[in-house]
Structure formats: structure tokens, C-alpha cells
Amino acid sequence: MNPINGLKTILHRVGFAMRESGQALERVGCRLQGVYSFEEKLNRHATVLPMRHNVPSLDKTSWVAPSGMVSGSVTLGENSSVWYGAIVRGDFQPVVVGSNSNIQDAAYVGATSEFSGPVTIGDNVSVGHGAVLKGCTVGDNVLIGMNSIISEHAEIQSGAVIAAGSYVEEGTTVPSGRCGRAAPPRAARRAGGRGGVPQIAAGTVHGAGGRAHRAS
Secondary structure, three states: OOHHHHHHHHHHHHHHHHHHHHHHHHHHHHHHHOOOHHHOOOOOOOOEEOEOOEOOEEOOOOEEOOOOEEEEEEEEOOOOEEOOOOEEEEEEEEEEEOOOOEEOOOOEEEOOOOOOOOEEEOOOOEEOOOOEEEOOEEOOOOEEOOOOEEOOOOEEOOOOEEOOOOEEOOOOEEOOOEEEOOOOHHHOEEOOOOOOHHHHHHHHHHHHHHHHHHHO
């Protein structure tokens, strides 16, 4: 075990024990005073979860929704966000998300096993609602449409657009500036001459939304 990761794990567990002890004392004090509001059931969903001695690394400007989750070896860049119900799992392989990128509601990003490749997502990337990214590489200024599936070892090059509901097969490369539609992605057409403006705009909108939610 890496000594630094081991120390982080120990500190995390000690901190957890101290918090639990404080909450137990709080409950005892409330009972003595006849206050029972603490018995109300609350959601204790963990948004950031260490896994196998790997602790997520989140930039201070990033944001994870209360019902979202990042676990294990996950890195979130500046102004990136993980929205409601989205899951980013670095349990088996590392996941790196660049700056100004967003993982939208109910999306899944991660590896399916220890034999999968790592997930790399560039800057200004929007991963649409319900999309699934498994062991793939995504370049900068990419738009992944809602409910799309990007399989292992696939590469989405910078400036590409993946249409909603598409399936990108394992090991496929979607070239820069192309729009992938359904399967197979070899039928992809050129995204047009707007130079990635829709992708950048989408990233900017969700980046601003993430900052607003973080501040609330």
C-alpha cells in the first residue's frame, strides 16, 4: 500500500469515528432534555466515497450533487460538475475529468472491471442525461447525447458530437468534428462548420449551473 494513501485512509476513518461519537453524544443529550427531533430519518448518502485506499480528488471549484456520487480514483477538474443521480466510479480504473466538464443527471462513468481501461474526459465536455461511458477516452469540446453508450477502449476525438441514444462500439474511434449517430459510428457525418460552439456553450451553461448550485 502506498504510505500516503494509507495515511489518508487512517485519517478518514479516525475522522469518521469522531463524527459518529459526536452524533451519539448529541442524541444522549437530546434524550436527557426531552428533545426527540433527532429521530427524524435523514438521507446520509455519501457523495464522495474512498475506495480501495483511493480517495477522489476534487477541485475546490467543482461540484457534486447531493444525490450524485464519485468513488475511488476520480479526479474532477476546475468548474466541473456531477449532477443529480450521476455516478462516477474509479473503483477499478482511474477516472479523470478535465475542466468545465459536466456529468449530467443519471449518467454513469467508470470501468466495468479491473481489465477495463481508464476513463479520460477532456475539457468542456458535456455528458448527457443517462449516458454510459465505460473505459473510454473523450477529447475536449465533445458533446455526448442523452442515453448514449460509449463502450470500452472507444475514443471520441476533440470536437465530436455523439447523438442522443447512440451506441459506440468497443474500440471505435469517432474522428474530430464528426457527429456519431446510432450504431455503427462509421456512419458518422461531419458535425458542421461551427467549430464546436454547441459543445462549448453546453459546457459553459452547466458550469454556471454547477457554480450556482454549489453556492446555494
